[in-house]
Amino acid sequence: MIYLDHAATTPMRPGVWEAMAPYAAEAFGNPSGVHGVSRRAKNALEDARELIAELIGANPLEIVFTSGGTESDNLAIKGAVQANSGRNGLVTTAIEHEAVLETADFLKRFGFPVTIVGVDESARVDPDEITDAVNEETAVVSVMMVNNETGTVQDIAAMSAAAKTANPDVLVHSDAVQAFGCESIDVDDLGLDLLTISAHKFGGPKGSGILYVREGTALEPVLHGGGQELGRRSGTHDVASAVGTATAARLAMDDRPRFATEIREVRDRFEATLTTGIPDLQVNTPTEGRSSHHLNVRIPAVRNETLLMLLDQRGVCASAGSACQSGAATVSHVLEAMGLSPDAARESVRFTFGWTSTAGEADEAAGLVLDLVSRFR
């Protein structure tokens, strides 16, 4: 199997499962308890929190453990607009993950002011448009750091500055699910109040995420209950997942230089082979300001649904961006926002590389793609 769908999820990094195991078994305690087995769990939880805080330039109390990227996005946005700040508006962009866009749609249905900013043909947001969209009723601005479908990197520091120029009180959130482990993330440098991270995208467990919440930020919880996480996220802690998340985060950050060099080279090599072999190939991933490991291409006259099936049967795992529950490929809202027609979007395929990717795999997969495409032509 050649796995080129790392943006969907990536294999767990070595040692993570082993680090988690004790907290699923003998150290099973509820960290909120008052006895020894709970103290051991609580200690591991707080170690994990400190480590993650350190990796993004935060302090430990600013780290909220959640069930993943979707929950973190929901909490950031719903929490901000409902926080009784006197402002309840959301400004976000057309290329966000569904966790943000569907939350925006939900809020709109309940009467919250929502503005969706468009993007250019590289899926890039113009900071001036953020400034224009933010007004006195805006509570939070949400712009994703690296787009999951195209790998477009946004200048988040510029987005924060643009938002705060228009309204200094506005909170700025970024979904960094695709960025952590590849891009440099320091919440102060980026001027962020809220930041979403998902563990399984960098080799941690699924069902585990982080929301960074800047100290002093008022946030109405989405999950009400026992008041864990300083009341910001109730529910008994999944200590094993928190430990796994921190362990993987450490490994991913240590491995980050390789994404800027080796992994990027593997992706570029794959791209070069496709570009040479398919003269009319369109690269949807922008040339400038691209991530190290995404590649989204349109192969005219080749339906992505068919290509992905045939690649699957040859052991190559790729994707067409987002998939609905039934598993049918849907037309990507990101590619549409970039101006691609629905037909062009149906001819677009995403290959994403990760910490296990090798040049040999890239060559073999590219060869298989070229072979299949030549048979369709």
Added chain:
Amino acid sequence: MSGGVDSSVAAALMTDAGHDVMGVTLKLWSGPHGEAPTTGCCTVSDAEDARRVAAQLDIPYYVLDHTDDFKDGVVERFVADYASGRTPNPCIECNRIVKFDRLLRRLDDFECDVLVTGHHVRTRQSNGVWHLMRGSDHAKDQSYVLSMLTQRELSRTLFPVGELTKKEVRRVAAGMGMRTAYKRESMDICFVGQRDYRGFLRDTAPEVFSSGTVVDTEGNEVGSHEGIVGFTVGQRRGLGVAVGEPRFVIRIDGGTSTVVVGPREALGVAKVYLDQLTWTDGHGGDGQVMAQYRAHGEPVPAHLQGDTLVFDEVQEAIAPGQTVAFYDGDIVLGGALIASTS
């Protein structure tokens, strides 16, 4: 693979016979927010059943998006047919347009030799010609809905469960411990769901509800109605017409939005005019045939001349839009749409 027992067993029989099999489910319909239907024949849980059966058989499984084909070819036509006073059969159109045209065209792309479905029909080849036959289980026979298939489709399709009775199909499924073995059959039109089709039309095409008059066979106005789609030929109840003897819908005129009612005798149909006449072997012609105009009706003797089919005996309550299939014993000769009746 619809997620029903028939297509599950079809896949299993092909796998058992040593073929390289892949399972596909067609995504045909979704709501305004892209959600799959929860009732009818293409629900999320049906797709999950299909996926689980494919996993049990250890074959690759994919969901193919044919929602555009279905919307353009089946649903819009369904609405247009009702709006013009016809009685469409969307399942026939779905088979003809989506499964046996659009999907079949993709076989080469998928590197597949044949399409296999769970329909209860059989095929036989003799002298290089493919014949379509009723399924072994006459009670479950689906040859009527496939009567418009031709050599192009039949030569690339296999129907393994047509050789079995439904009871045998269930026995095979149960023997393999399949989750679909005792699954209830879905009778609803998938995109209509458990509402009746009028509710569907009211929600999706309110423009087809334009009021009009109810007249008797002499043309005298006897009442009014809120839209012709509320009526089907042969309907007796809910006509909103108070007269002494039972009255039935005889005809529906979409052009003038008029519903014609009359006594039972007026339901008689001596002949029908046909549209889209196709022959399984590509060259049928005039002559005596056995004609079946309902999915589970009995075939009746009739004489075909050009695009006119004259019944040996007068038939009752046939609506334009229905399909008529021609048989010679168990063999399907061809099929056509009924354009009008007289």
